[in-house]
Amino acid sequence: MIRIAINPAAYAAIAATLPGSVGVEPQRAPNGDYFIRLDPAVVNRLAAMRGPGESYSDVIIRLAEEGSGSAE
Known part of the structure; x- marks a missing residue:
């Protein structure tokens, strides 16, 4: 297992879907990030999905928004 830190917004976007x-x-x-x-x-x-300047949190939020069909 690899430990990463994600910000609270990314954690909130996926918390209900995290598998065991x-x-x-x-x-x-x-800084309040979750490990x-x-x-x-x-x-x-x-x-591999990260764009220039994107963090893991950015990718997670983007994927969660795409998966929910929301567009801003």
Whole structure:
């Protein structure tokens, strides 16, 4: 498992859908980010989907918005 940090907005976008295989650490980062542990294949996929200047949080939020059909 690989540990990444995601911001509260990204966590809120996916919290209800997190499978049991995703580890959410109880301790949060000093800036309020959540630490989650993901399978390396998932992290690699997120990394491949990142655009210039995008964080993992940006990708997660974008995917969640696309999946819900919302457009801004």
